Amino acid sequence: MRRGISIAAAVTVVALTASACGGSDDEASSGGSKDPKDISGTITYWDTSDAATEAPTYKALIGKFEATYPKIKVDYQNVPFTDVEQKFKSAAKSGKGAPDVVRTDVGLMAEYASLGYIAPLDGTRALKDTADFQSVPLNTTKYKGKTYGVPSVTDTLGLLYNKKLLKKAGIARPPATWDEFIADAKTVKRRTGAYGTYLNPDSYFLLPLLYSNGADLADPSAKKITVNDAAAVKALTVAKKINDEASMKVDFANAYQNMQAAFKNGKVAMLVQGPWSVGDDLSGTAFKGDEGNLGFAPVPAGAGGRAQAPTGGHNLTVYQGSRNLDASYLFTRFMTSTQSQIAIAKGTGTLPTRKSAYTGEITADPKIAGFQPIVEHTARARVALPQVGSLFTPLAQNYVKILQGDVSVKGGLDATADKFKDLLPGYSIG
Known part of the structure; x- marks a missing residue:
């Protein structure tokens, strides 16, 4: 990236x-x-x-x-x-x-x-x-x-969108909440034939959903692992809904490359993505020679009422x-x-x-x-833990299992919390 x-x-x-x-x-x-x-x-x-x-x-x-x-x-x-x-x-x-x-x-x-x-x-x-x-x-x-x-x-993550596809679908502005995001994605598919979004199954791209629903990986002040609390379960339930109802089918082996190709060539209307992707986006048929067609918006807000993304x-x-x-x-x-x-x-x-x-x-x-x-x-800022980089690996592994339906949302997050316990000595779960 x-x-x-x-x-x-x-x-x-x-x-x-x-x-x-x-x-x-x-x-x-x-x-x-x-x-x-x-x-x-x-x-x-x-x-x-x-x-x-x-x-x-x-x-x-x-x-x-x-x-x-x-x-x-x-x-x-x-x-x-x-x-x-x-x-x-x-x-x-x-x-x-x-x-x-x-x-x-x-x-x-x-x-x-x-x-x-x-x-x-x-x-x-x-x-x-x-x-x-x-x-x-x-x-x-x-x-x-x-x-x-x-x-x-x-940099941070935002919502990039194809203005023409949203307009063709009769959507006047980019979605402000995850519920609107899912509804708009369905409307785009129904009215234009393009997909509403392509869900990136990488755990870093999951953070806006966690943050906006009041969840995080851990709480250093309380020395608690929070990745499987009620707020996190709610966030992952929304992610699963996006995957099942609003996203183009995810190729988990080559998700990032396929996501980018689909968006820049007009097959997908909206992406959660960062500024590093824009140069590539503008090289595609949907935006080349028409840079004004690329829209920028904050990531949608969740149940907590706030739109938040990692720095x-x-x-x-x-x-x-x-x-x-x-x-x-x-x-x-x-x-x-x-x-x-x-x-x-x-x-x-x-x-x-x-x-x-x-x-x-x-x-x-x-x-x-x-x-x-x-x-x-x-x-x-992400949670200030020395081990924060290591936490993304078990989260990513279980996130994919949740999206693929191999484990329940709660089961996958509980398994993630167990792995976190090995990485965070002295931390309790929940």
């Missing part, structure tokens, strides 16, 4: 002046006793952005950083997103080969912090003007009262064992400044985390304009 844009757009980054990306006076006021111009050393940066479509933008910014601070050199390394977690944990644990700065998925923050692999950044020059950050991505940097990262890019994106984190902390903090600050975020948004199409980066030029991108209010009003 990578994001992409023309590499040619990245060329605009080269035109940025050094002062626009954060000059010495600005940096000198951001914490730390040493003058930024006197900081020296070589730092390694692991970047997980798409090597072909996004990395050129980051490399151009690094060039500007080195020009601004000539005593600091950056060893840029592009590490595949799918490999970085295990690679970083292995290097940090052994104390050999870990980068000074790493682009970290927001879902890994609690785990890295709990293991002592990343440095707390409060009071360092890495953090500046925190009030300018959107609260949602900033919340993903926190663990046990400390700040362990600086928000770089953000995604990446933070910049600093390795606790770095021998060049001052340079690492300065680099992190530079790469997350307003002007750097503007350059990143222009070059990659990803959403900034600073309010001041949402200039008219940036919001002219329909994708960014469409998802900005969705992030602000519906995104929420």
Whole structure:
């Protein structure tokens, strides 16, 4: 699920002046006793952005950083997103080969912090003007009262829809609740022949249903596993209904690819999806040459009356064992400044985390304009547990069994809770 844009757009980054990306006076006021111009050393940066479509933008910014601070050199390394977690944990644990700065998925923050692999950044020059950050991505940097990262890019799940198909079906606006979603999906099928939706059976895409029905995976404050409570059962019952009554038949072996193909080619009217998919969506017959046909809306609300979806994106984190902390903090600050975020948004199409980066030029991108209010009003951080990433595997396994009818909703969630108990020592169920 990578994001992409023309590499040619990245060329605009080269035109940025050094002062626009954060000059010495600005940096000198951001914490730390040493003058930024006197900081020296070589730092390694692991970047997980798409090597072909996004990395050129980051490399151009690094060039500007080195020009601004000539005593600091950056060893840029592009590490595949799918490999970085295990690679970083292995290097940090052994104390050999870990980068000074790493682009970290927001879902890994609690785990890295709990293991002592990343440095707390409060009071360092890495953090500046925190009030300018959107609260949602900033919340993903926190663990046990400390700040362990600086928000770089953000995203969430929303409802993408084919405007023409909804209009043809006589539907005036996208559904605001899951009940409306199911009803509209049926209406689309009846009146247009296209399917209303394609349910993604991945557990991450289940979170909007859980959240909007007042459910979550666990409650750290009470040390309780909640994935099988009454609210979660209600959420999964709705998911099962969507699968059985509103969705195109799901190919569980290739669900994501088939879901995307069906939507972008006009065979499906609505998808719960993220901004990373938009480039692919616009390449299909339903939207190519007709980008205005793609609509953006929040995910539907549930019984709890709220529309909520998980916060995604990446933070910049600093390795606790770095021998060049001052340079690492300065680099992190530079790469997350307003002007750097503007350059990143222009070059990659990803959403900034600073309010001041949402200039008219940036919001002219329909994708960014469409998802900005969705992030602000519906995104929420995932439960801050070191084991949160591991919880998705048993949830996904049992979610598929529920959708396929192999187990009941309650039975599948009870089995999930039992697996959670092994992963969350000291937690009780219910």
